Amino acid sequence: MSTLCAGCGHDSVTGALVQAAFELDIPPHRMAKLSGIGCSSKTPAYFLRQSHGFNSVHGRMPSVATGANAANGSLSYVGVSGDGDTLSIGMGQFTHAVRRNLNMLYIIENNGVYGLTKGQFSASADLGSKAKKGDANQQPPIDPCQVVLALGGSFAARSFSGDKQQLVPLIKAGLAHRGFAVIDVISPCVTFNDHEGSTKSYKFTRDHYHPAIHADYVPPSQEILAEYDEGSAMPVELHDGSKIVLRKIDEYYDPTDRSAALTQIQQAQTDGEIITGLLYIDESKPEMQEINRMPSVPLATMSYEKLCPGNDKLQALQDRFR
Amino acid sequence: MSTLCAGCGHDSVTGALVQAAFELDIPPHRMAKLSGIGCSSKTPAYFLRQSHGFNSVHGRMPSVATGANAANGSLSYVGVSGDGDTLSIGMGQFTHAVRRNLNMLYIIENNGVYGLTKGQFSASADLGSKAKKGDANQQPPIDPCQVVLALGGSFAARSFSGDKQQLVPLIKAGLAHRGFAVIDVISPCVTFNDHEGSTKSYKFTRDHYHPAIHADYVPPSQEILAEYDEGSAMPVELHDGSKIVLRKIDEYYDPTDRSAALTQIQQAQTDGEIITGLLYIDESKPEMQEINRMPSVPLATMSYEKLCPGNDKLQALQDRFR
Amino acid sequence: MSTRPGNNDFTVKIANVNGTGSASANALLMKTFFRMGIPVVGKNYFPSNIQGLPTWYEIRVSGEGYLARSGRVDVMVAMNAETYQKDLEEVAPGGYLIYDSTWPRAKTLHRDDISVIGIPLAKMCNEHFDTARSRVLMKNVAYVGAIAGLLDLDLDVIRDSLRQTFAAKAHLADANQQAIELGYNYVRENYQCPLPFQAIADNKTSDHVMIDGNTATALGCLYAGATVGAWYPITPSTSVMDAFKGFCEKYRVDPDTGENNYAIIQAEDELAAAGMVLGAGWSGARAFTPTSGPGISLMNEFLGYGYFTEIPAVFIDVQRCGPSTGMPTRTQQADVMSCAYASHGDTRHVLLFPANPEECFYMAVQAFDLAEQLQTPVIMLTDLDIGMNDWMAADFKWDDAYKPSRGKVLGEKELQEIEQFHRYLDSDGDAIPYRTLPGVHPKGAYFTRGSGHNMYGAYTEDAGEYQEIVDRLRRKWETAKCYVPQVEQEYSEQYRTGIIAYGSSDGAVREARDQLHKAGVGTNYLRVKAFPFTDDVQEFLDAHDRIYVVEQNRDAQLHNLLLLETRVSQEKLIPILHYNGLPINAAVITDRISQEVDKVVAA
Amino acid sequence: MSTRPGNNDFTVKIANVNGTGSASANALLMKTFFRMGIPVVGKNYFPSNIQGLPTWYEIRVSGEGYLARSGRVDVMVAMNAETYQKDLEEVAPGGYLIYDSTWPRAKTLHRDDISVIGIPLAKMCNEHFDTARSRVLMKNVAYVGAIAGLLDLDLDVIRDSLRQTFAAKAHLADANQQAIELGYNYVRENYQCPLPFQAIADNKTSDHVMIDGNTATALGCLYAGATVGAWYPITPSTSVMDAFKGFCEKYRVDPDTGENNYAIIQAEDELAAAGMVLGAGWSGARAFTPTSGPGISLMNEFLGYGYFTEIPAVFIDVQRCGPSTGMPTRTQQADVMSCAYASHGDTRHVLLFPANPEECFYMAVQAFDLAEQLQTPVIMLTDLDIGMNDWMAADFKWDDAYKPSRGKVLGEKELQEIEQFHRYLDSDGDAIPYRTLPGVHPKGAYFTRGSGHNMYGAYTEDAGEYQEIVDRLRRKWETAKCYVPQVEQEYSEQYRTGIIAYGSSDGAVREARDQLHKAGVGTNYLRVKAFPFTDDVQEFLDAHDRIYVVEQNRDAQLHNLLLLETRVSQEKLIPILHYNGLPINAAVITDRISQEVDKVVAA
Numbered sequence A, B: 001m002s003t004l005c006a007g008c009g010h011d012s013v014t015g016a017l018v019q020a021a022f023e024l025d026i027p028p029h030r031m032a033k034l035s036g037i038g039c040s041s042k043t044p045a046y047f048l049r050q051s052h053g054f055n056s057v058h059g060r061m062p063s064v065a066t067g068a069n070a071a072n073g074s075l076s077y078v079g080v081s082g083d084g085d086t087l088s089i090g091m092g093q094f095t096h097a098v099r100r101n102l103n104m105l106y107i108i109e110n111n112g113v114y115g116l117t118k119g120q121f122s123a124s125a126d127l128g129s130k131a132k133k134g135d136a137n138q139q140p141p142i143d144p145c146q147v148v149l150a151l152g153g154s155f156a157a158r159s160f161s162g163d164k165q166q167l168v169p170l171i172k173a174g175l176a177h178r179g180f181a182v183i184d185v186i187s188p189c190v191t192f193n194d195h196e197g198s199t200k201s202y203k204f205t206r207d208h209y210h211p212a213i214h215a216d217y218v219p220p221s222q223e224i225l226a227e228y229d230e231g232s233a234m235p236v237e238l239h240d241g242s243k244i245v246l247r248k249i250d251e252y253y254d255p256t257d258r259s260a261a262l263t264q265i266q267q268a269q270t271d272g273e274i275i276t277g278l279l280y281i282d283e284s285k286p287e288m289q290e291i292n293r294m295p296s297v298p299l300a301t302m303s304y305e306k307l308c309p310g311n312d313k314l315q316a317l318q319d320r321f322r
Numbered sequence C, D: 001m002s003t004r005p006g007n008n009d010f011t012v013k014i015a016n017v018n019g020t021g022s023a024s025a026n027a028l029l030m031k032t033f034f035r036m037g038i039p040v041v042g043k044n045y046f047p048s049n050i051q052g053l054p055t056w057y058e059i060r061v062s063g064e065g066y067l068a069r070s071g072r073v074d075v076m077v078a079m080n081a082e083t084y085q086k087d088l089e090e091v092a093p094g095g096y097l098i099y100d101s102t103w104p105r106a107k108t109l110h111r112d113d114i115s116v117i118g119i120p121l122a123k124m125c126n127e128h129f130d131t132a133r134s135r136v137l138m139k140n141v142a143y144v145g146a147i148a149g150l151l152d153l154d155l156d157v158i159r160d161s162l163r164q165t166f167a168a169k170a171h172l173a174d175a176n177q178q179a180i181e182l183g184y185n186y187v188r189e190n191y192q193c194p195l196p197f198q199a200i201a202d203n204k205t206s207d208h209v210m211i212d213g214n215t216a217t218a219l220g221c222l223y224a225g226a227t228v229g230a231w232y233p234i235t236p237s238t239s240v241m242d243a244f245k246g247f248c249e250k251y252r253v254d255p256d257t258g259e260n261n262y263a264i265i266q267a268e269d270e271l272a273a274a275g276m277v278l279g280a281g282w283s284g285a286r287a288f289t290p291t292s293g294p295g296i297s298l299m300n301e302f303l304g305y306g307y308f309t310e311i312p313a314v315f316i317d318v319q320r321c322g323p324s325t326g327m328p329t330r331t332q333q334a335d336v337m338s339c340a341y342a343s344h345g346d347t348r349h350v351l352l353f354p355a356n357p358e359e360c361f362y363m364a365v366q367a368f369d370l371a372e373q374l375q376t377p378v379i380m381l382t383d384l385d386i387g388m389n390d391w392m393a394a395d396f397k398w399d400d401a402y403k404p405s406r407g408k409v410l411g412e413k414e415l416q417e418i419e420q421f422h423r424y425l426d427s428d429g430d431a432i433p434y435r436t437l438p439g440v441h442p443k444g445a446y447f448t449r450g451s452g453h454n455m456y457g458a459y460t461e462d463a464g465e466y467q468e469i470v471d472r473l474r475r476k477w478e479t480a481k482c483y484v485p486q487v488e489q490e491y492s493e494q495y496r497t498g499i500i501a502y503g504s505s506d507g508a509v510r511e512a513r514d515q516l517h518k519a520g521v522g523t524n525y526l527r528v529k530a531f532p533f534t535d536d537v538q539e540f541l542d543a544h545d546r547i548y549v550v551e552q553n554r555d556a557q558l559h560n561l562l563l564l565e566t567r568v569s570q571e572k573l574i575p576i577l578h579y580n581g582l583p584i585n586a587a588v589i590t591d592r593i594s595q596e597v598d599k600v601v602a603a
């Protein structure tokens, strides 16, 4: 089904999305899939054929999702983007979606390059990472997770397309989270950025992969299993009664403390480690619909009668203008 | 000269700029002033008449400055922008100027509103800050200093238009710094955001003002005065031999430790404090011209002979295409 | 073609400094004429700045109901020393200049052919009012009183207005009243009152309101059932969303739940605003974004996307003076071409051209209907003159039987019944396909993309499949001609000279035609209300030997669209262009046409 | 109008899967014809994807030197099972289809009117090569060998090419040579060779190169002395900057210091790229940005800014198939209108239309000269066909006496001498003011702004001062007509039918004219090279009764510019439009014109 290169990380993300949607049992037509432009942004074309899909223009998917969500907040929104799509051309819209705490899952299939335009460095390319032809990138990377934390966002996770075990529950948690859930998925580009010297290759990622905090999604009905022991397990209750159970792999990591999380992420960056897991979550922040006191009936389907004040009111109103 | 409202914070910033330029004795025609659109962006029209000025389009000054700098890195570049101009429409370009470590002083005259379009909340409006008509802002602010730190920028400062003592040396330090020097200046809008309930009013700023680290600029020729005692004074040597002497007001504040600075800034944010001073500096990062190995002779004035390979080379080259 | 003032036919212009609170005084003055039953329009010339620069307010009193600038100042209230000289020069011979005689007037500034009326406004107000702020404000109210005295305005009307305005604050009403009287009494005592031209109460304003176009546009959006408004502030469109917000707070908050039956999103820029309305339109909401020229430039990519993917959305361009940042507080009609063909590739957009606030109201509703019927972005082009100035308009009426035309949307039931849904199939032969909304039914799912797609909605790079889609889009353009509003025409077979105009140029054309008619030059008139052009446009072009196309831009943009999209021959079309940022007046048209007629006669 | 193939007159098309490394095999094949002295063009039809989708390479061998698609396939190399049926259908009657007979062919896929040549490519390669990768690659080289056998290509030429390509890796040269021989020998042994049409060595390619337009454009930028290139990757313009970077690394790195005498900035998006080139142009560098349609849409605001503030900069639009994302790997000429009038307000831009790589080279240089002479953005419009396909072009020559025309820039000395500098004064009466560069002299300082300014460069909201500037800009447009490149014409008084075309449509028009001429239909031809149009365009229009305007877009965009910017009457202009994303071929034109001529004759 996919038209990506054989072995492309993005296809594994598609697989994880399919599995998560299946496990959550979301009716496909109650989900909307959006994207920008890029190999990564083709992802929505490869899963849930019975969901509406929206492949927008390059870097501007967040605004489309914002409008769609304003019109109909009752759907689950999944956005899939690339590092170019999000962190270069899309940086402005991405940051403002974070700020609005738009209720959606936003996945960045991060490969450190522009795949579709054949391998230029993207803004997530690490300092010193080598291009296929050998040039080393000389600018610091933009790390979407740090950006989310600096902006006061509500959900930042990182994962790896090669680790479905970690990724699937993260996707479920992101879908269940009320607010803007960002998952930065390292998703190697086998064609343009999987060579020696690249810091976004399969090998480099596996070698420097450091899970810090594991997140399990527990549906509303289900009890939290006792197997987590108190010290390391931390259930975060979601709005619908479901839970995300955070399990510390790194003893010192606290995914509910913004500054501490940032410090850890920056430390890992300095150490050349790829720190992964649900790096930060704050379930208490209101999302866009709440902030705007939007009605439970979607605006898109609200009856016209509720919207039009009618002629009498119009006549009364016009007295102001006389 | 200025056509801003009487009492506008931006005029004080103009004053500080004039003083700093005077004290540094920069020949005005060796300086270029750039801006976007907004009351703040009018600032360059009010100082140094013998400097070239460039009032670009809304939010896109960083790109113009990048091009100008690429063409001629031998000038001093000062950009003046607003919170709307930088953090809303300009967020994408701003973050990428940080990433490129473009060698310029970038001042944000931050008033929490769009002055020129009459008082809408900007993206720097604090949670709960009240508009003139009473609505409270419900979205978290984007703090340019946190953004600089999250992106691995090289210079982040905050100040207040009402504190020339602090601002003038910061401007001098920013001009002397090789790289992208961001100064977030709280600069109250007397017309639309200086009322009770606003967190960007003169009163609120004065009341919650918290200087953490003072920066003095010391020209190359001058010795650092002995009056600073070892513990609290920290000289940072600049490329041209001048120095920035950092004086700790907050004992625990370390403006050379990125994570620690971020933590402090976020803590202040939580506490409702406006932490000011040279919040972060890293003089070791290469700026754009260095990264690109640009020549000492500006490209803008490089002789054509150096640029054109000539017909012989062209003929030789074409053998590749046969 | 400058005439003399007469009763109910004169222009008062007030020169002031912005930020000194003259707006409410000027509004009071306007309202007084209006409530006396005399037609009036007000035009505000303000700087792109918040405080301290010159600003003017021009009130044209016209018993005939003319709406354009008169191009003449009969009474100048010169409150701004900085522009005094210019203001003095602008007074028509025989006119009056009012100034604050608290301070002596420069001797050098002098004219023999006008009368100067000095009033010690500051002095009187300083004597009568306590606070610095009230002294500044009351000076403005006092000149209203002086004008009332000079032009014989109805003091009762003024008193009632003040009472109404300050219903909750009686002391303010009194203070204002006192200021009125200061001015009034001073001129009555010191000058011969009234002037040779006066305000005579009439009954020509009943069933009318005074309103600006942006407020009317917002009302239209409200009544159209628009629910999602995304925008980024920009002069002169900002007040559209301000007004929409005000109306929504009043009429759209659920009294039971306190929930907002609307969403207003202040976007981070215009690209985002465009994306938001497309996202909302795709989801099934009526969504709109008001903006101005620079915003349209930034929305180009998304406009092309909306065209190609066929998403309904309403864009409102309140045009200002370009190019680039231009003069944000001056008017022009110069975005016509860039809106018509916005975006790279073969694109074309439906445009609407309201001429006044009344049409802003009704056409805003049409814009939503058209966008959904045609499944495409619709751009309504107003301008600063319409949008921000004060116009007299016939009362707006709402037909409670109105139902939004949602176009071809398949609902749950229909989807259940059909075999399979294909997004871009031309099943009805009108080139308009069916669409579905997300969340309704699994069978409705399709994939929206700005890349090549075929009639089934699938991705394609096939030459034939691709062309099928763009050919259908072109056919849809033909369909659009049957949906867009018809022109307005005044036609008589005896005339071979036509005038074509649109939008805010209408008032000046109407006045010019009267003037020309009086001078023995008969013309027909067609006002274009929409693009694509309806068949009447071609007929009108065919029926005339020469057609003047009057518009407010340098490059003759509607003229250009006529050349491209009708079969008119170039020699017949004569552009009359006015583009200095001030609203056009009749003289520009009258002078040009009568000159040419003279030439023809002389030849 | 399909003819039969003949010697040195046939088309070979290779159907493959992208990402399987066929590019170098196809290039080898192209080069072989070229080195045998036979004119040839290659067109690549590739998907907007990296690996796994169908891709085609079409080689037209034309002794006559025709450059357009032939619209005919004489030999199809069907390497992609997925497109087999389509590829089979496309072969011209009497043509040949080569397939990999390692696997049996589906019986259902059959045609009686062509010859099928099976070659066990995979089998042979599997037997002869070890690694999986080399087996895949060598299959491609083997079909080149087969074609060599069938068409009688010169094996020595192939051998030399391989040696040259793999100069450093002899074992690769050997392996490739072996694969060539596998294919060659197989067909020689199993089929009648050569085919009835063959390649006959000739001498028509000396003093020529094979080059694509993007490489040529980059070379032009290099020789023009461009120093700042800002860009955001987008197909099909990306290779412009790739090539520029390559040339700069070779010719612009200071051998002593290792410093780069150039700056290439990968921008965060196209808005930023546009801002960068304006900033660099303002500073005095020659700056350019290559992009494609969506980028042009995003650059709209800055293009208007550049126009109004009069900053030189070069924009290169390598057009692709729109609207919106459209088909990024297909070609069109559909950004003409949006470039001509890009941005809101009254704006207009100088455009250049190179027709082939050779002109890309020379016109890129002209673009920089024009931008600086006229102080305005100049947009050079090429397209995917020119930019990314392989063309034969006469050797590029460089006049070492060339000096860049920097236009009216006041230097340090001049500034020292003058009293005062005013940025926007029309001192010379040609509507082009003087400018200064930052950093040169305090007297040169001025303030650049996109808001209203007067001729002294000061901010203004004054109607008259503002208008003075935009009127001068319009006069500058007239001046531009004297600077832009002239048209190319073929004119004979005996013909009353003209053809106008531009850019990549040129090749098809030339071929069509020959065909028409043979059929007794004489036409004249004018190729437009620039906008604004020079006077010759008007003369040509005047001199003909009917003029066909041939272009590759749906909405007749150049036709539209002609209507707007000349005095031509509409009935005379007849659009011939081709816009399915494939490059136009001669038949589209020949068929249409001969049909209409028949109609005229019949009537």
Ligand SMILES: Cc1ncc(C[n+]2csc(CCOP(=O)(O)OP(=O)(O)O)c2C)c(N)n1
Residues within 6 Å of the ligand: A037, A038, A039, A040, A041, A057, A058, A081, A082, A083, A084, A085, A086, A109, A111, A113, A114, A115, A116, A117, A122, A189, D232, D233, D234, D235, D270, D294, D295, D298, D325
């Ligand atoms: C406005 C615009 N500019 C440029 C492009 C070309 N383009 C397509 S995808 C892409 C980059 C994609 O990179 P990324 O988002 O990282 O996705 P990836 O292919 O690596 O998954 C670019 C530059 C475009 N489609 N639109």
Ligand SMILES: Cc1ncc(C[n+]2csc(CCOP(=O)(O)OP(=O)(O)O)c2C)c(N)n1
Residues within 6 Å of the ligand: B037, B038, B039, B040, B041, B057, B058, B081, B082, B083, B084, B085, B086, B109, B111, B113, B114, B115, B116, B117, B122, B189, C232, C233, C234, C235, C270, C294, C295, C298, C325
């Ligand atoms: C593309 C575009 N959109 C909108 C505007 C209108 N506009 C002018 S200034 C401004 C906001 C300015 O806010 P800020 O940068 O905070 O400056 P301030 O006036 O508060 O100093 C806006 C929205 C514009 N000029 N251009």
Ligand code: SF4
Residues within 6 Å of the ligand: A003, A004, A005, A007, A008, A009, A010, A039, A040, A111, A115, A116, A188, A189, A190, A191, A192, D050, D051
């Ligand atoms: S080019 Fe890279 S990102 Fe694109 S499909 Fe191939 S492997 Fe994936």
Ligand code: SF4
Residues within 6 Å of the ligand: B003, B004, B005, B007, B008, B009, B010, B039, B040, B111, B115, B116, B188, B189, B190, B191, B192, C050, C051
């Ligand atoms: S509106 Fe506010 S920001 Fe603008 S000049 Fe006035 S005080 Fe300053």
Ligand SMILES: [Mg+2]
Residues within 6 Å of the ligand: A038, A040, A082, A083, A084, A109, A110, A111, A112, A113, A114, A115, A122
């Ligand atoms: Mg990527």
Ligand SMILES: [Mg+2]
Residues within 6 Å of the ligand: B038, B040, B082, B083, B084, B109, B110, B111, B112, B113, B114, B115, B122
């Ligand atoms: Mg502001």
